[in-house]
Amino acid sequence: MDYKNEIGHLLQKYFSGTIMPDEQRLLDSWMKEKEEHKQLFDRLRKDTRFAEEYGIFREVDTTRAWETFRVKNGLRRQRRMTTWIKYAAVIALPLLIAGVWLLFPRGGERSIPVAQNTKIVKREESPVLEVVGGGKVILEKEKDKMIEAGRGVDVQQSSGMLVYSDSVVSEYVDTNVLRIPKGGEFKLQLADGTRVYLNSATDLRYPVAFTGPERRVYLKGEAYFEVAKDVEHPFIVVTDDVQVRVYGTSFNVNTLGADGVRTVLVEGKVGIRGQDLDREYVLKPNELAFYDRNSRDMKIETVDPDLYTLWRKGIFVFERETLENIMNTLSLWYDMEVFFQSESAKQLHFSGHMKRYEQIEDILHAITDATGVVFTINDRTVCVSR
Template sequence: MKYNEKDIEFANQILTRRNKLDNELVEAWMSNPLHVEMLKEFVAIREEYTNWDFEIIKGEERERLQRAITRKKKRQLVMRWSVAASVILCVALSALYLWNDSDWFFEQKFPQQANWEQGKLAEVELILADGKRVPLGGSGRQIQDHGVFGIKDDSLQGLTYVQAKALDEKVTVVLYNTLKVPTGGFYQLELSDGTRVWLNAESELRFPVQFGTGEREVYLKGEAYFDVRKDVTRRFIVHLKESNVTVLGTSFNIKAYGDEDYIYTTLVEGKVRFTSEKEHEEVTLRPGMQSVLNLKSGKTELKEVEVEQFTAWRQGRFVFPSTTLGDLMCQLKRWYDIDVVYLSPEAKGYEFRGAINRDMDLKNVLAIVEKTSNVVFDINGRTIKVTIKNE
């Protein structure tokens, strides 16, 4: 049975801090037979994992939290993984800080063969119009590009072009820069018109240093979230592989990685038009809708979705509403910089659902997947081999 994130969270609260919940609220929630069935299933699974000794993971999680505090990240420690994992974590998160330090389990199962510190910004770079590469990291410094000044690598807003101006205003040549985000990275960008863009790992955006009087056009490879500044006189166009997205002012997410066979456009606010160049097919999205372009067939599917599932990466979370192990590992690969080898190819089709914070150690994530599935991970350096249990 499929459970949404809100129901999983409320079930978590019932199991861990029932005395602090409003009785009427609980009774109203329990009046739904599906919720009762869900809670019973959670309790049964919880009993199955009663013998878990959480002493073995507290030490590691405390160290992780200390690193997060040092990096000034304020993220809630929440992780849900399928129905079984939801209950496991209900127990784990409530008990985690009540036990003595120990990390024996994870050290035995996943020895420290590699440093999986994710989310690094050291290799994020800006490629200027003349090909010069400038490393970024929120230093606050000014960057000059071919007579254009006012480009700033801001510690809070990321790379911003709002104040960018040409020294010679008579120059009309449009200069393009490219922001390139590596594996395990992410970065923010503010374009000259005030449009804000968040780039996910292994993504790049080519954009004008200053927009002209015509259409505002950018070129995306990978995944990005756009919050477009409204301008009724100039359309905003995102060019993708064999397609494009046209908007006036809106918020939306695009996932268009070169190694995937689909392009996903998810609309949060406003209105966009998605165009497939191969089939010359146009679809208009309203909030809560997603277009899915099959690059092999050229066909576009339009469907309603929960947008948070596709934009949570911007808040530092992975959300898997219902995904295969193959897709899941593909996302982890971009974030943790790993290679995945399937010794049991059929395992790629196994389905999972849940959510995790992106600042969690990979070995902890893999341990949870193992505990709630029929797969086994063998780690050799940065190579993860996947097999099916009891093969």
């Protein structure tokens, strides 16, 4: 096999989501030939450090590119560099750092048609805490203060996190609602010590203290939970479609997808049940439960949990994801409307790890390079065409 051309072509098709079954078999065969082939592929797919170094290695010579890649990823030095690895280094490295995998040089850069003097910048709106009696408190990230969250209940806001006390003793247990706007994020520590990371466009309703046999919260949006262990008082996350029962674990729940709800278990053990299903499905670490809103079925599969949880560290992760789902994710972060001029454009696929840039144009350029689509921006509206 001509590593320099054939493997680069197969990798480009894999990461852009256009690889065919027979081509996938060839790529699988190549990865089985040597452990180092598989090792390089895995590092290209999973290493999020590239997203933090945008544009550093735009122009590199072959030897320097491979040496930089080898040092960064802990690969041992070889006496003679093989053709495939030399070519992968010089081509994959710059594009990975930019946040997209496209392994062949192009005749020229594609531009994104953008309305003059128009850029979409992430809004800087603050989360809002709704307390008993209908009061609303704007949570400014950098400010530390005490907030009256209920009758006899004060909450500490510090370093972008709300912390509820575990010593609340009250005849009445009030409920709070934390609302995260598009483009926002926030952290929360509940009264039992459970930590919750809330993503953009997310609402969480919860009691200021847990007093009954269960610890129950209500989620609309996406949140990552690190649940304090308490076997006698299960922690339950309720959404419109599913209910997740936990005893002490780390997991992510996302209700924002148009097609259904995704629950990913990082560690521990959870049981998940559709609101209209009798059976409870038990997840093991590195498993995803997908509840389909249309068929009302539950599907379990093994996944890399990083793909679903790195948003907590400011990274967008797309793994052979449809352009429709990608643009839905971006619209929630940048607070924009997206229109597709064709149904076929929605089904194009893209893979990449990218930082949540201040301006969306960097990300759109990467997607254009990989898929060939054209984005036209006007105010806070993006039109996608082929």
